[in-house]
Amino acid sequence: MQATHAPEHGHGPPGGLMRWVTTTNHKDIGTLYLWFAGVMFFVAGSMAMLIRAELFQPGLQLVQPEVFNQLTTLHGLIMIFGVIMPAFTGFANWQVPLMIGAPDMAFPRMNNWSFWLLPVAAAFLVGSTLLPGGAVAGGWTMYPPLFIQGGISYDLTIFAVHIMGASSIMGAINIITTILNMRAPGMGMMKLPLFVWTWLITAFLLIAVMPVLAGAVTMLLTDRNFGTHFFDAAGGGDPVLFQHVFWFFGHPEVYILILPAFGIISTILPTFARKPLFGYASMVYATASIAILSFLVWAHHMFTVGLPAGAQLFFMYATMLIAVPTGVKVFNWVATLWRGSMTFETPMLFAVAFVCLFTIGGFSGLVLAMAPVDIQLHDTYYVVAHFHYVLVSGALFSIYAGVYYWLPKWTGHMYDERLGRWHFWLSAISFNVLFFPQHFLGLAGMPRRIPDYALQFADFNRISSIGGFVFGASQILLLIVIVKCIRGGARAEARAWEGAQGLEWTVPSPAPYHTFLEPDVAERHLSPPLPQAGGPPSGDEGRGEGYAPELR
Amino acid sequence: MRAWRTVFWGFFGVRRGRDLERDAANLKPAQVIAAGLVGAAVFVAVLLLVVRWVTQ
Numbered sequence: 252m253q254a255t256h257a258p259e260h261g262h263g264p265p266g267g268l269m270r271w272v273t274t275t276n277h278k279d280i281g282t283l284y285l286w287f288a289g290v291m292f293f294v295a296g297s298m299a300m301l302i303r304a305e306l307f308q309p310g311l312q313l314v315q316p317e318v319f320n321q322l323t324t325l326h327g328l329i330m331i332f333g334v335i336m337p338a339f340t341g342f343a344n345w346q347v348p349l350m351i352g353a354p355d356m357a358f359p360r361m362n363n364w365s366f367w368l369l370p371v372a373a374a375f376l377v378g379s380t381l382l383p384g385g386a387v388a389g390g391w392t393m394y395p396p397l398f399i400q401g402g403i404s405y406d407l408t409i410f411a412v413h414i415m416g417a418s419s420i421m422g423a424i425n426i427i428t429t430i431l432n433m434r435a436p437g438m439g440m441m442k443l444p445l446f447v448w449t450w451l452i453t454a455f456l457l458i459a460v461m462p463v464l465a466g467a468v469t470m471l472l473t474d475r476n477f478g479t480h481f482f483d484a485a486g487g488g489d490p491v492l493f494q495h496v497f498w499f500f501g502h503p504e505v506y507i508l509i510l511p512a513f514g515i516i517s518t519i520l521p522t523f524a525r526k527p528l529f530g531y532a533s534m535v536y537a538t539a540s541i542a543i544l545s546f547l548v549w550a551h552h553m554f555t556v557g558l559p560a561g562a563q564l565f566f567m568y569a570t571m572l573i574a575v576p577t578g579v580k581v582f583n584w585v586a587t588l589w590r591g592s593m594t595f596e597t598p599m600l601f602a603v604a605f606v607c608l609f610t611i612g613g614f615s616g617l618v619l620a621m622a623p624v625d626i627q628l629h630d631t632y633y634v635v636a637h638f639h640y641v642l643v644s645g646a647l648f649s650i651y652a653g654v655y656y657w658l659p660k661w662t663g664h665m666y667d668e669r670l671g672r673w674h675f676w677l678s679a680i681s682f683n684v685l686f687f688p689q690h691f692l693g694l695a696g697m698p699r700r701i702p703d704y705a706l707q708f709a710d711f712n713r714i715s716s717i718g719g720f721v722f723g724a725s726q727i728l729l730l731i732v733i734v735k736c737i738r739g740g741a742r743a744e745a746r747a748w749e750g751a752q753g754l755e756w757t758v759p760s761p762a763p764y765h766t767f768l769e770p771d772v773a774e775r776h777l778s779p780p781l782p783q784a785g786g787p788p789s790g791d792e793g794r795g796e797g798y799a800p801e802l803r
Numbered sequence: 804m805r806a807w808r809t810v811f812w813g814f815f816g817v818r819r820g821r822d823l824e825r826d827a828a829n830l831k832p833a834q835v836i837a838a839g840l841v842g843a844a845v846f847v848a849v850l851l852l853v854v855r856w857v858t859q
């Protein structure tokens with residue numbers, strides 16, 4: 252707070268490139284994060300296009316197997332650490348201060364630093380393709396022994412993971428401090444918009460597990476360069492140890508990638524259903540219990556490494572039980588829509604698609620949670636289909652929904668609704684053409700991470716690739732919509748959406764460079780109508796535990 | 804006691820709005836966090852017992 256530059260009124264940003272290099276403004280940094288995620292999305296997306304092109308028919312067409320492995324590895328690493336996580340951090344930077352009535356993030360300079368670390372890490376990852384031996388090819392999970400045997404780009408990747416981890420931890424510290432210390436007077440914890448709650452819990456998860464990942468890759472680094480044998484069986488180490496450490500990070504990471512999405516969806520559905528979110532409190536509790544339980548399920552990624560039967564059962568039961576709080580969330584979203592006066596603008600379309608398609612991903616996750624089934628499906632395309640339903644129609648669609656939802660607030664213009672709908676329908680249909688057949692491929696036994704395959708897999712791969720090309724091409728529409736929206740379009744009102752609740756809609760569109768400099772501004776808006784759970788009681792108090800009454 | 808109940812319903816994921824109101828007024832975050840961690844430990848213990856019972 253004290254590090255912000257003097258909060259004099261009405262002064263704009265400094266001009267030119269230096270504005271972006273030196274900025275400590277949460278909105279500028281949010282914009283940087285979002286553009287960075289967008290650029291990396293097209294980088295890693297092009298890799299996916301190459302992968303799908305190679306898999307269009309059996310045999311080797313376009314790339315050598317080594318290159319194919321580099322493509323799958325980099326695609327995974329970049330999409331996770333360079334696209335989904337930065338995009339959510341971008342949303343947090345823009346929206347958290349606006350939603351809680353804070354003038355900026357708690358540590359604005361650290362905020363600048365956590366962003367500018369990311370392009371460095373991305374340069375290492377992408378640049379390593381040019382090094383001798385090419386980029387990392389051991390899979391995004393970085394398992395030894397492959398990751399101990401590779402060349403210089405493996406060291407660079409480890410370094411990149413360290414840097415991105417440091418960036419995430421600093422971002423998380425910033426978000427936690429901002430939420431706990433800088434809420435406007437009157438903004439109690441149980442009045443926080445759900446997006447803020449989900450990010451608060453996500454930030455704790457980040458602080459808990461990013462050091463674990465850093466530890467795991469540091470052990471790889473010392474195994475590679477300093478003669479240790481943590482993961483080298485020949486030296487008395489254990490490669491399975493890496494998997495335990497990695498997935499102790501990896502499973503909470505899954506929730507890091509999806510909890511902010513839950514927050515965005517829980518913001519958008521009430522807006523376009525014109526009803527308060529059903530079960531605000533249970534959403535908070537469910538998010539917290541998901542976070543705790545996410546530490547207790549990691550070995551469901553390791554059912555084939557030879558765990559004792561008791562351990563397999565434990566992780567199987569725990570994994571199935573974690574579906575309960577997630578199911579509660581889906582139930583709450585459906586109950587929010589129930590009898591709402593819904594309209595289907597693009598953000599709502601993506602949000603509804605999220606609820607449907609994420610649930611499919613959740614169900615295939617339950618299938619994989621069963622140890623005996625997983626032993627059949629492990630490392631097949633069924634797994635690939637599962638996590639793309641969770642991460643594309645889940646995390647990515649929520650990012651799309653959020654971008655369309657808040658673009659009017661960010662730019663001051665309404666986006667082109669017609670183009671937005673085209674983007675949605677093309678994406679939603681081609682997404683399913685792309686990934687649904689991969690369930691069948693996996694059930695039929697097609698392994699993942701291979702550039703060539705047996706003839707019986709040809710048909711579904713061709714369908715999947717066609718879906719992939721359409722999906723990839725459709726994303727250019729999003730870029731067009733965003734650029735058009737920045738350059739002009741219908742003026743957006745302060746409250747750009749009729750049903751929108753929350754402090755961010757009380758400031759003009761586009762949001763001024765500095766907002767909520769005086770806390771009482773927020774306070775005036777906070778009482779009596781409240782964000783998220785606000786709105787008048789709809790007359791039927793008895794309709795269940797809907798919104799917490801103390802919020803009114 | 805209230806913290807335990809809060810955490811129990813938290814794991815289950817559904818809660819009455821009225822109860823939330825009382826919780827929010829009466830509970831300290833530290834209580835809820837402590838109860839949550841103990842709850843997680845109980846969860847693990849129960850699962851381990853179930854596993855033992857099944858594998859016997």
Ligand SMILES: [Cu+2]
Nearest residue numbers: 502505549552
């Ligand atoms: Cu997992």
